[in-house]
Amino acid sequence: EMDRQKQRSKKSSASKVHDWVTLKDTAEKFVGYDATESETYITRYRKVENKDGEFYQIVLEESPFYPEGGGQVGDSGLLQNNNAAVEVLETKKENNLIVSLVKNLPEDVNARFHAKVSTDRRHTMANHSATHLLHEALRTVLGTHVEQKGSFVGPDYLRFDFSHFGKMTDEELAEVERLVNEKIQENIKLDEFRDIPIDEAIGKGAMALFGEKYGDKVRMIQFGSSRELCGGTHVRSTGEIGQFKISAESSTAAGIRRIEAITGQKAREYYNGLEEQINELKQLLKSKDLTKAVEKLIDENAALKSENEGLKKEKANAETAQWKNDFRESNGKNLLVKRADLDAAAIKDIVFTLKKEQPRSVVVVLSENGGKPMITVGVSDDLSGEYHAGNIVKELAKEINGGGGGNPGFATAGGKNPAGLQAALEKAEQL
Ligand SMILES: [Zn+2]
Structure with a gap:
């Protein structure tokens, strides 16, 4: 059955590709470096079927659509x-053809069309140019060991992977960001070199991608001192590009760091969001000086905490005074078994006080704090040799699916089953 299921899912995701239908036997070319629009014809199309339905792949005589790459x-x-x-959904390169995906074919496939790239491309271009500036800035700040290891450039953000050991410091990130924004401010003109010999490009200092195959003729993109194939x-x-803001720095593999960044409108939105947040905080804290207001809160919180600790101690002391009267004789010693939902530190204080004040005593406290059951056992020094707190707590902890330990005089155990505290209590009464 598993196999059949696998086969079925394989079948449903597999795509069926029909033969090309040729409409015009001319050479196709990419015109998208110079324009985002063109007047053009469909030279060929074919139908593809996959799990999402039926689509058509089309090839244009003069395509302004950049193929993923x-x-x-x-x-x-x-x-x-x-x-x-x-609507053109996406564009890819296949065997040197620029193939655009559409949902439906136009009725007259031989007609002339106006092809227009979505405005997303404007943002994608800004992000791509920004990765070049980022690359150069990283080499300036971190060193020339920085090599591009991968990138993603889309309309909403950019991602740049590069070789560097160790996390970048806040100062390094700030400096890289500053350098890129400086280049944006300088409004450096694009110098595009199309079809130049690779040796010439390398001679001019163009950075090539390690492991990438280049032809004899290459395209070099230059923004001032930044030159890349x-x-x-x-x-x-x-x-x-407008503005450049690093949004994340992380590691993808040993020796590879990743920077994510936003530009233009996205960067402005980010700063607007920050400003809004700050204004909200100012209103909440009723103060124009956020740092001062938060410092005050921290101080107040510390004071309250210490006051609370004092109150807890007082309460514990009062409790102890009460408990002193509750010891009963059992098997030649003084036994006290109590259920009290105090915190661990308070219980420890009480147990130590009691076992010190009461000769020949065993104290067992069963508590629950935040849904977690706990058992605390104290044995007075004059009973050592006869009773062992660690052994007692181990035995009792079975009832709360827990474990723990300690020394002959004091031991604690935590558990997973608060409902077992009652059984543990009854067991303790038998000591
Ligand atoms: Zn590039």
């Missing part, structure tokens, strides 16, 4: 003319 997400957008509007899409000048 180099860490950058693929474009979505719209294909439109007077008679049809088709890159196939992605970028802003025309760094000012378009």
Whole structure:
């Protein structure tokens, strides 16, 4: 049955890909470096079926849609003319073809279309250019051992993995952020070098990705002193990034760190959110000086805590005074068994006081604190040799599914079953 289930789920997720239908036998090309719109035709399409339903893959003669690659997400957008509007869901590269996914084909597949990339791409470009600036800033702040190990560039945020041992300090993160924002402020113009010989690019100091295969001709993206071999899409000048804010720093593997960051509108939203939060806190604390107000709260809290401790001690002392009268004779000693839901420290105080004041005594206290049962046993010094607190508590703890131990004079045990405290109490009365 398991196997059949597996087979079924395999079948349902598998996709069926039909043959290409060729409409126009011309070479397709990517025009998305220069434009986010184009007037174009569908050159071929094919149907694909998977668990999400039926779709069509289309190839455009002049596609402005960037195909997923180099860490950058693929474009979505719209294909439109007077008679049809088709939403482009995603774009990928397949055997050098730029393949866009659509839900339905337009009625007239031979018509001319206006292809338009979604506005998400603007944010993606800002994030991609920001990863280049981030890369350079990391090498400046941490050292040239920093190498790119991976990246993700989407419209909402960017992620950059790089080689570096050890967590980055707050100061290093702040300095990297400052450097990137400085470059944004300088509004450095994009210099794009298309189809230049790889040797020339490397000669100019372009950073290549370790382990990445490059052709003889490469594309180099330069923002001032930042030069990278890159196939992605970028802003025309760094000012378009607006603002850069690191949102997280973490580790993905030994020697690999990850930085996540936001830019532009997302960064502004982040700061707006912070401001709102601060204003709420100011209202809550009824103070314009948050630091002062919180310091005051901390002081007050400490004072209350110590006052509370004092009160607890007083209460415990009062309790002890009461309990002194409750010892009874049992098997040649003075036995006291009590159920009292005090905290562990208070019980310890009481037990030590009682066993010191009462000769030949065994004290057992059963308590529950925050749903956790506990048993505390004290044996006076003059009974050592006859009774062992550790052994007694071990025996009683069986009733509360617990364990514990201690020395001959004092022992405690915790457990998992508060309902067993009554049985433990009855057992203790037999001592
Ligand atoms: Zn890049």
